[in-house]
Amino acid sequence: MTLRLGLLGAARITPAAVIYAADAVPEVSVTAVAARDIARAAVFAQEHAIPAVSESYGELLARDDVDAVYIALPASHHLVWAEAALASGKAVLCEKPLSGNALALRSLLQKDHGPVLMEAMHYVYHPLWARVEEILRAGTLGTLMEIAMHFSVPHIPPGDIRRSFHTAGGALLDLGIYGVHMFRRLLGDPLTVASAEAAGVEEGVDERFRGVLTHAAYPGLTATVTASMSPKEPLAAWLSLSGSEGSLRVQNPVAPQLGHELTLTSKGGELRESVDPTPSYCYQLQAFADAVLRGKGPATDGADALATAVVLDALYKKAGLPPRPALER
Ligand SMILES: NC(=O)c1ccc[n+]([C@@H]2O[C@H](COP(=O)([O-])OP(=O)(O)OC[C@H]3O[C@@H](n4cnc5c(N)ncnc54)[C@H](OP(=O)(O)O)[C@@H]3O)[C@@H](O)[C@H]2O)c1
Known part of the structure; x- marks a missing residue:
């Protein structure tokens, strides 16, 4: 079975973190990309031989040829799109940090979010x-x-x-x-x-x-x-x-x-x-495939990301700075 991955954002990190890594993980195939600017998404798709381009992040989440998404956006935008993807039934591999702060992430985790949610803390998998x-x-x-x-x-x-x-x-x-x-x-x-x-x-x-x-x-x-x-x-x-x-x-x-x-x-x-x-991203992508295709819970799941976010918020507070923002839906 192939895990069909869509990309939210045509980010700089995406080729290394996912596209080249997918060469080492044959059961993952990158099938679509969406960016804020469709022309940029089209160029990115052509450069990386991605078959489909969506007009918006939301449109990508509605695609039938996408089982899971990789989110590489500003940290403030991660959680809102992770939540939207999960609500569309897509598994999520989200760049670190999964949320700008702990509060917003805690409220997502209080519900059963359904599909796999994994924070891309790649080093752990190496x-x-x-x-x-x-x-x-x-x-x-x-x-x-x-x-x-x-x-x-x-x-x-x-x-x-x-x-x-x-x-x-x-x-x-x-x-x-x-x-x-x-x-x-x-x-x-x-x-x-x-x-x-x-x-x-x-x-x-x-x-x-x-x-x-x-x-x-x-x-x-x-x-x-x-x-x-x-x-x-x-x-x-x-x-x-x-x-x-x-x-x-x-x-x-x-x-x-x-x-x-x-x-x-x-x-x-x-x-x-x-x-x-071997790049840590290859091990990370394999772990994500194992989680989605074989039900092997990832080490860096939502609860793990929340525990990290709690410490980060506390560090910012102690230094006299506010927690970072997380956009809401
Ligand atoms: N795992 C790792 O080793 C690693 C390494 C580097 C970065 N990262 C993480 O990956 C994420 C992306 O990093 P990056 O360096 O690849 O970022 P980037 O290319 O500068 O930006 C990523 C995407 O965010 C969107 N974006 C940029 N500026 C925005 C703005 N002002 N408002 C709303 N959206 C904006 C764009 O999406 P569109 O393409 O849709 O326009 C862009 O493609 C970050 O969270 C970072 O922490 C991880």
């Missing part, structure tokens, strides 16, 4: 992440004392959706979300905000963010997330875990296909390894 969790579970690091995740992307120009409050911009929501999600995966819920600072704030949008989280089950442990879209900071993504018996540093846990390395330092010495250069 074997590199499985290896991180395996090392932690093995106890090689001893008692965990400190975790940190950093993600900085310098080439985000003025006018980008990430730089406007209206489109739910901000370094924490766009980049820091990975650190918060990783901490939740590693420690479990609930995380508590100890401190948070936003810097380079313009019209409510944080260019840089630093948040420190704690967890009652890990006394003394701090989990620090730093995120930046400042043009002055180099492109970097790393995760580090320090424990009483050893440490682990993961270079590039978010895009392992661009090169990554795990460095495990313990009593046994230093071990460096890399896992698999």
